[in-house]
Amino acid sequence: NAGVTQTPKFQVLKTGQSMTLQCAQDMNHEYMSWYRQDPGMGLRLIHYSVGAGITDQGEVPNGYNVSRSTTEDFPLRLLSAAPSQTSVYFCASSYNSPGTSGVETQYFGPGTRLLVL
Amino acid sequence: GNSVTQMEGPVTLSEEAFLTINCTYTATGYPSLFWYVQYPGEGLQLLLKATKADDKGSNKGFEATYRKETTSFHLEKGSVQVSDSAVYFCALGDNTDKLIFGTGTRLQVFP
Numbered sequence A: 001n002a003g004v005t006q007t008p009k010f011q012v013l014k015t016g017q018s019m020t021l022q023c024a025q026d027m028n029h030e031y032m033s034w035y036r037q038d039p040g041m042g043l044r045l046i047h048y049s050v051g052a053g054i055t056d057q058g059e060v061p062n063g064y065n066v067s068r069s070t071t072e073d074f075p076l077r078l079l080s081a082a083p084s085q086t087s088v089y090f091c092a093s094s095y096n097s098p099g100t101s102g103v104e105t106q107y108f109g110p111g112t113r114l115l116v117l
Numbered sequence B: 001g002n003s004v005t006q007m008e009g010p011v012t013l014s015e016e017a018f019l020t021i022n023c024t025y026t027a028t029g030y031p032s033l034f035w036y037v038q039y040p041g042e043g044l045q046l047l048l049k050a051t052k053a054d055d056k057g058s059n060k061g062f063e064a065t066y067r068k069e070t071t072s073f074h075l076e077k078g079s080v081q082v083s084d085s086a087v088y089f090c091a092l093g094d095n096t097d098k099l100i101f102g103t104g105t106r107l108q109v110f111p
Helices: none
Strands: A004-007 A010-013 A019-025 A031-038 A042-051 A054-057 A064-066 A076-078 A087-094 A112-116 B003-006 B011-014 B019-021 B023-026 B032-038 B044-050 B056-059 B062-065 B075-077 B086-093 B099-101 B105-110
Touching: A004 A087, A010 A019, A019 A031, A019 A087, A042 A064, A042 B099, B003 B086, B003 B099, B011 B019, B019 B105, B023 B032, B023 B086, B032 B062, B044 B062
Parallel strands: A010 A112, B011 B105
Antiparallel strands: A004 A019, A019 A076, A031 A042, A031 A087, A042 A054, A064 A076, A087 A112, B003 B023, B019 B075, B032 B044, B032 B086, B044 B056, B056 B062, B062 B075, B086 B099, B086 B105
16 A cells, blocks of 8 residues: 555745645545644644545635545645745545544655745 | 643753653543654654553553643653654544644654
8 A cells, every 4th residue: 555645745836826735545544634734833734524525624724725526535725825835734544533533543644845935 | 622732842862861752731521642753754653642541552662641630641762762863743632523733842862
């Protein structure tokens, strides 16, 4: 199994550009999520999905869209990039939602480093 | 709301020193507690977890005990190695659809 994969590894955008960060998992996990990691702020949840066709907002959803048309894929879209979105983005997945049983292990991808100029 | 507080880093140690990274939490009910580790250039991976009071999670020489009376889940290791240099995150699962992470503590171990 490849686990959780993310592309691209690094991206530079200009303010106002759009892009999609890709996330895929081959473990048949129902739950997928996106975090951003910023210095001194740890990991903050952007959006999550408890299954195909279902998405919901996390702590910092503004400026980001998601969709979950298949179990495997959970892309994150930036419609109009801003310098405040410069960050490292991590996708994670687990068999079930943390709310199903509080002991689910999250499997993380290697991250996408985004720089918005 | 529920939250996790970690000691600020970086924590700088010599090889074979004893490690403690403090983590305290605020939560209603009985959350599950986790420690995740992020090695340089990689994503996070689960280090250990505990699901109820007085449980001890352990892995790779690291240990943490779920202390409900002090709302703590401190990470310890008796003898650190250079290869333990990483960022360590304490996290809380409160039976919602979200995990709550602390801000992370960077550990630097020198030979």
